[in-house]
Amino acid sequence: MDQNLPDIFDTIIIGGGASGITAAIYAVRKNLKVLMLTKNIGGQAALSGDVENYPGYSMISGEELARKFGAELLSFKGKGLWVKEGLEVTDISGAVPNFSVKISDGEEFHSKTVIIASGRIPRMLGISGEKELLGKGVSTCATNNSPFFKDKDVAVVGGGNCALDAAFSLIKVARTVTMINITDSLSGDAILMNNVTSSEKVKVLNNHEAVEILGDASVGGIKIIDKLTKKEQILPVSGVFIEIGWTPSAPFDKLTEKNEKGEIKVDQFGASSVPGIFACGDVNDQVGEQIVIAAGEGAKTALKVAEYISKLPN
Ligand SMILES: Cc1cc2nc3c(=O)[nH]c(=O)nc-3n(C[C@H](O)[C@H](O)[C@H](O)COP(=O)(O)OP(=O)(O)OC[C@H]3O[C@@H](n4cnc5c(N)ncnc54)[C@H](O)[C@@H]3O)c2cc1C
Structure with a gap:
């Protein structure tokens, strides 16, 4: 163990989004001893394209915003x-007051x-070729990733806002964009849907299910099935974008109560069902x-944690 690390922290934060x-x-400014354990610093914010709804910036790229967040975070190192x-x-x-995080x-x-601030991750289809050809x-x-598909034929799997967002990015670069939607119609924001479906590059295949992604070193096509006629076909595409939504990401937490979507249930202060475990951001069941x-x-949540710790017996 790193000799400078305390034996016990006031709080461990899992996730650097x-x-x-x-x-x-906030926790450091409340004089807590804080350890952040994270895969990366920035999380989804770093992937967020152009952000036009963060106060103080009429527009900032997600990458730059995440870099600014990270710089501010790291300025508290050693303090x-x-x-x-x-x-x-x-x-x-x-259990409180001695959790162990592995x-x-x-x-x-x-x-x-x-x-717990471990956010969410994209949902996957679970079909053959998906894992093998990721990346x-x-x-x-x-x-x-859309810039890698300049003048290429690509497929977007999904029919909601995530898929429409992806298709909208891809229209700007790809030659054709085929949307593979398992339901009988797309669903999403009306303006976005109109922007996507009015493009000559876009073809929408409703009632179609993706069943296999084909290719060895890279994607060569996607096998789809028409849910109504049961007819199979292979679309020769070089990119497949899986855009079927997101799922909360806390597989390491077997302690707290979750809702049916797998989100950690919290009260208005971020407290979970387990005393001493809190959850904030996309991983919890709060709206937005x-x-x-x-x-x-x-x-x-950090303010509540500071108050909670101040009431723990010494
Ligand atoms: C493409 C895209 C566009 C978006 N556009 C916008 C937008 O324009 N405006 C807007 O406000 N929001 C937008 N969002 C949503 C926004 O980015 C998220 O709601 C927000 O960043 C969530 O922050 P978070 O800290 O809760 O989770 P995340 O950002 O998901 O951070 C979770 C952190 O936990 C880490 N982690 C996960 N599991 C573990 C583990 N087991 N061990 C260690 N670390 C772990 C991750 O590496 C990451 O650092 C967009 C999201 C995406 C993907």
Whole structure:
């Protein structure tokens, strides 16, 4: 163990996105000893394309906003904040005031409280070729990856706002965009839907299901089935964007109560069903998956954690 690390922290924050970063800043400013354990700093904010709804900036790229968040976070290092990046939390055990948080190399850290701020991840189809070709033509992030598909034929799997957003990014670069939608019509914001479906590049296949992604070194096509006629066909595309929504990401947490979507149930202060475990941002069951909401929840949760710790017996 790093000799400078305290034996026990006031709180361990899992996740370095907008909610975790804000929670860390607020917690340190409340004189708590804080350890952040995270795969990366920035989280989804770094992938968010052009952000036009974060107060103070009429428009800022998600990447730049995330960089600014990260710089501010790291300015608190050595002032009550320890950050361990590039690792995965695998387990939480124990109880208040001594939780144990384990990371993938087996190392464990201890804290009086835990703030789960691990956000959400894209839902996957679970079909053959998807995992094998991820990053080789299969993508879950059109914001980042659409430039690689200039003048190419691509497919977007999904029929809601995520898929429409992706298709809208892709229209600007790809030659054709085929939307594979399992239901009988697209559903999403009317303006976005109109912007997408009015493009000559876009073809929508409703009532179609993706069943296999084909290719060896890279994507060569996608096999789809018409749900009504049961007819199979292969679309020869070089990119497949899986855009069927998001799922909360806290597989390491077997302690707290979740709702039917897998979101951690919290009260208005971010307290979970387990005393001493809090959750903020996209991973919890509160309404709104937005940067400003995640940041606000991080702030509120950290303030509550500071109050909670002040009431723990010595
Ligand atoms: C393409 C896209 C566009 C968007 N556009 C906008 C927009 O314009 N405006 C807006 O307000 N919002 C937008 N959003 C939503 C916004 O980015 C999120 O709601 C917000 O950033 C969520 O922050 P968070 O901290 O809750 O979670 P996340 O940003 O998901 O952060 C979670 C953090 O936890 C880490 N983590 C996860 N699991 C583990 C683990 N096991 N161990 C260690 N670390 C872990 C992750 O690496 C990450 O650092 C967009 C999102 C996407 C994907």
